[in-house]
Amino acid sequence: MTITATTPQERMHAARTASRSLGLLTDAAKADLLRSIAAAIEANIAPIVAANAEDLARGRADGLSTGLLDRLTLDDQRVRALAAAVRDVAELPDPVGRVLDERVLPNGLHLQKVSVPFGVIGSIYEARPNVTVDIAALALRSGNAVVLRGGSAAQSSNAALISVMRGALAEAGVDPEAIQTVDDFGRDGARALMRARGLVDVLVPRGSAQLIETVVTESSVPVIETGAGVVHIVLDESAPLEWATDIAVNAKVQRPSVCNAVETLLVHRGAAERLVPPVVAALQAQGVTVHGDDATAALAADVVPATEADWATEHMSLDISVRVVDDLDEALAHIRRYSTQHTESIITADDAAAERFLAEVDAAVVMVNASTRFTDGGEFGFGAEVGISTQKLHARGPMGLPELTTTKWLARGAGQIRS
Template structure:
């Protein structure tokens, strides 16, 4: 891959997409198994490269939330390989009939799923995305062009080399996996302006990165939004569910987009639930940013400002607000949510069904942790990202979301009069 330009890589990916589109389901599954085995066999090299990225990241002061996303250890490499195998085991979406009928003149119509062609991805400090998106793209018959950012450049370089070598060994063109990392910002620009070569572009990362791609790209973009995620606790919320779910949603992995950032407590439940939930969070090292009522019920509360309600902390911080009614909670979510995931803890079926019906987010939950908004947890094996837009795809994006459709018409000499 030396002595090339970003445009050369896009052209190679476009050419390779014609070959990947012709692969059988078994061909694609074998190629992914080869990648999974290669990841396991080269775990030491991956971890060593990742260690260099982490060391550089710490010296650059990129922050613990990004360090957590950047890190690959033995367990995470094993999870990556397992995710690739899970993707390989999923039903192949290509060729699946999604609709059709026979016209009055006898022409038979079928609408079938087909690969997009070339999937582009721009992301930062997420070496797992390098593997996840490549696996999903290949299983759905696409080629892929990756721009993983400078923070993970050592990790991504090794991962791309491993995947390309595995594809070649499996008899699949290695040009189906391309990177433009070595071109820096010029590589990202080529992806964003790659009309005729990039069929869909998926950004994953900070709100700033996503906004840049959405506003500057001249190719189709699927927007994966930030996660200003809410949990509502109503008057009927059981103590143990409220405590366990909020703590899990905040603490299990605070640096990811499905971690809860704001808890809204209905006023009648506040004296019972706020001290309980706040104490459990504080015992896990979470800093609470609260309104006046929260501060009156709990010690060591940071006074919340307007900015707190709109903040995706990605850290051990959380905002807690007391609201008068479910109407007020819904109004708050409509104002501040990024449309990612919201959950309500309740045993009132009317509140539950109203919440499900009225909250306009990609994933809406009742009585469960927001941490489940994840392609792997949803059974997709991995995910391209979590789309917060409404066109084409919404929520965790798996194989089907990397396909389009085309119509097949089979006739017997019919002409239009």
């Protein structure tokens, strides 16, 4: 479905107009719409893969890394997986129309606070074409129109996917302007999107810390920040060795490149001799490079000296920083200083220490005796994840479909006036 609007502003206006009818669709209509999109994607695998081949050829010519090329690649199987993910979102409960508060005033005025779509959601993200389909599906399922700005390296793939999705909307009798892209305007498109206060209701950046920082700083549209995770695990004095080892290894090794992977272990001095040697050895056995302070290096072999920069680094690799702290106070102070308020966990057999940690740590998710890898919309049972918010306004932690709605008060009266 071709886009005819010729400026970013025209496209965002068109998205806003489309959002009005979208917001009135029933649960069944929205679910059907997503199933139509999934079917259209499956019916267009060849042109989508062909468009992706253009991006890959350009990427290779531009010298993109193997990792980036892999994230950019769409083959038959990956396109089918995209369609399947859209079908999964179709099955989720409608986040719109929930009655969140209800009260009758003494004068009989009946109030209801109900969930409604935002209207238009914007997203700025990097060269992963799956995000294009992912965000569009989540936005439509929650009754929102969407304006997309993907990475230029994925421009052909995104154009193909957006064209297929817009075609599916038109075929289903829904205004295709509900899915917009500003990819073809380059940086101007991103800028226009960040300044579209009044046209776009919320902007969700997804990607590197630098991308998110730019959006947070430059956008006048309200932003939901999905931030970096400098994630800590505290091994308390009473930490059981098996939990400490299993959780540290799981949180670091299972998928090191994601935001809920652990970056720093803080070990209570009273347990350092007992815990540091086996935990470090278990990590090293999985190929992890351990960056340790002097106390850690004194207790284990092959420890790289940790630098000040290490404590603030989201490695996103098989690297971990390890520090021995005097007590829980020092662990909490370290976390206050370096945490990005994503996820923090303590391993302990001491209930008082556990409850103190839960109460005092300021983060989206605070855990006791569990792997930080559980901070995830899928794991939390949300069925889909829009991202993991590290800000305090509107949404904090894993965001599901309900976080893509706002509220509206409905007041039904019979002539009430204020005295």
